Amino acid sequence: MTHADRAEERYLPEHLHEALLADDRVGEQDLHVHADQHCIHVTGTVATAARRDAIIAVVTELAPGWEICNDVDILHVVADPDVEDVTG
């Protein structure tokens, strides 16, 4: 394995993080990518289920052959706003 091959593997999580942010199908910043042996773990929160599902597509395209563990949550917003009394 060359220096470049070894580095490419070591820095794969950073490349995937950048790709997930840049890809129109995802475009989310609150994502964390870790690589462990042959498994890529993605955690964080996105706004929609479609974006969550698209994570697998983006990672598969860039890192074929890796197992993907998509532990990303979908943002849950409750219906009622909360109220805080602010006194000086």
Next chain:
Amino acid sequence: MTAVRIAAVGDVHVGVDSGRVLGRPEQLATTADLLLVAGDLTRHGTPDEARVLAEEIGSAPVPVVMVLGNHDYEADAADEVRAVFEAAGATVLDGDATVVEVGAVRVGIAGTPGFGGGFRGASCSEFGEPMMKQFVRRTRSMADALCHSLTGLDTDVRIAMTHYSPIEATLEGERLEIYPFLGSYLLAEAIDTGGAHLALHGHAHRGARAGCTPCGVPVRNVAQPLIGRPFTVLRVETDDLEVLEG
């Protein structure tokens, strides 16, 4: 066993009122084969300040290789500052590389000031405001040049020199909040991809002296406020490329 003795220091911040910052020439002559200076050569980046250090560089008994640091850009006179040091005989790297022959050993040094952006899992991205993209792109272009220069070095020893840090480990002691302004993992990626044997940087005065990249390249923070001496000497055993503190 053959060893190359590399004197290294950064952040000497020379002003027009400064005295000697690199110690006595005979110290260099007896302890080192070359001197690497990892940026922040001046206090405000003026040619007058550069001339003060250039006088010392001009009498150095070993080859001197430098990169600029953020202070050296402060007066918008970086080209003039660089020219002053080059006229004194130093090699000032800016994304390129040079080769120094130490006996039969060819030592390649690739250098760039580098820039900020943060580290793995907590770094800036090329996203959002144009200024943020510009910030990250500057670091990326410097890292790309460093990688290209390292890869092109067909030498016995390959050294990467930056001002900004390539790793977090040598920043420990600095406030976590300023890490993105102290370095970038993109520099470490360049160092790993380019197959450096040793990486040197400055900039982090309160950081730690030693660490390594994710692929195991030894990294040394040689900021003068941290090492507390004119320079430190790193001996690189060329038979097995082991780095020893001098």
